[in-house]
Amino acid sequence: MQEHLTEIIIFTVLFAVVSGMGFVASRWRRPDDLATLDEWGLGGRSFGSWITWFLVGGDLYTAYTFVAVPALLWGAGAMGFFAVPYTVVIYPMVFLVLVRLWSVSHIHGFVTPADFVRARFGSPTLALLIAITGIVATMPYIALQLVGIEAVLKSMGVTGHLPIVIAFAILAAYTYQSGLRAPALIAFVKDTLIYIVILAAVIVIPAKLGGWDSIFDAAQAKFDATPAPGDGILLNAGNQLQYVTLAFGSALALFLYPHSVTGVLASRNRDVIKRNMSALPAYSLLLGLIALLGYMAIAAGVQPIGKDNNTIVPQLFDKMFPDWFTGVAYAAVGIGALVPAAIMSIAAANLFTRNIYKEYIKPTASDADEARVSKITSLLVKVGAVACILFLDTGFSIDLQLIGGVIILQTLPAVALGLYTRWFHRGGLIAGWVAGMTAGMVMLYNVSSPTKAHFAGSAFPLEKLGLDTKTTVYAGILALAVNLAVAALGTVAARAAGLADGDDATHRDHYFADEGDPRLKDLDLTH
């Protein structure tokens, strides 16, 4: 620990500064009254292009991504680079979808994706399923942010769980007080630090290692020497389809996560969202460069601490940078975990408040009740995430997150397709959800690796379906196909049987409304 003293001091100072900002944030763009979900949970729905860029960027590109993606390249090679096509495809794909969601949400005052589903399909049951899916998918994601911090702490020689508990207690306190304003303000610092660190890394480290050519050649040499058939700096015949379906499936899933929706709904108008679809890819470039840190670690001969591959990037920084800059880099990763963890806990809390508490426990809840319940729930969510890390194996959190991606995809028919069509019957959607969930779980259970019998990844081998091939496919996409097929058949069956369909509270015109529209609900909420 002694030789890391400089790093620890810089890390602690930056962490303290940011925590202070988190508390002060409640006064930033101060509303008359923080005691509504629109203010606490959505920052007053007033964020412009810049704040949204930092907030959504800080939300989607998490600390875990920054340590896990390079670790994946370090271990498996080209497959880990799926993060780049994933984050290229995503923005043009949701460009038109998110503005529809924004418009209809503003007209009706929706806070969560489940709010929309409830109004669109007239089904509290379907909304409950969507809300539970969202909460279950988000919880392990929050826990994984702790894995990011842990990797950094380990590299500084700090062991034990106490520092993480303290960090999360501070985070919980200022999220409780400031709501979405806290991560929005902190995101400025986090992203500035990350950009500085990564730009320095991609300039300094390759120069020290003899250029990009030798970095890629060193990586290829390492993969050539391993017995594993699937690794290498290029894809092979067996994993190309997995690469493409994983990138595409992850892209479909990303904006179904409640925390992504929270970031989008907090923006001021449709133009802010559209502009961000062009501006957010700056983070994708950053992510691509970060991914290559995995190969730099190979070329530099860096080894992880113990068997924890997530320490690869922190170890690389430690070897390549002077102590003070390593401290800055570690702080960037540590603070990088706080922003998404805060937004995710707010989003999960909003789901609980709106779609479980208000729907089933206290239908008469006032705006102030909702805000209070959400604040308390956000605390509980963080306690749960810390418990995940303290009592469960880290590997288990990663498994859960893997499952999270597959299950959140099962909300696509109701949420994303629901924005475009009212054709589906609520009964069909529920049947599709059940079928997709079941198929997804069965497939993930049957993914094995030499070291693990079950849940060993998301690459489902098609030969298990009786096909004569070595090709693997992302399990989430297959589960979604099952879901859609059952939802469609169920819809036809429900109509044929004359089952009552729910009412649609939305109107076609609601999907195009913009800031300044006299029907916007938030106008009468801020008083």
Added chain:
Amino acid sequence: MTTPNGERSDHSPWNRLLIVPIVLPLLPFLFNADEPRLLGFPLFYWLQLAFIAVGVATTTVVYRMTKRGR
């Protein structure tokens, strides 16, 4: 943007441009090769990073061309 009967809509022929950056990154035969290298980056890496620019360009064009007059 308004349709003839006065109802608003997001439809525009420009939207079709968005298909390009969705499809390109999902075609591995385009980029799954080492040569030619650019600045030491194998094709697999530099071309996929270049697709980011394609995404930015198309979303920017679509945004500009479909902006509502106010």
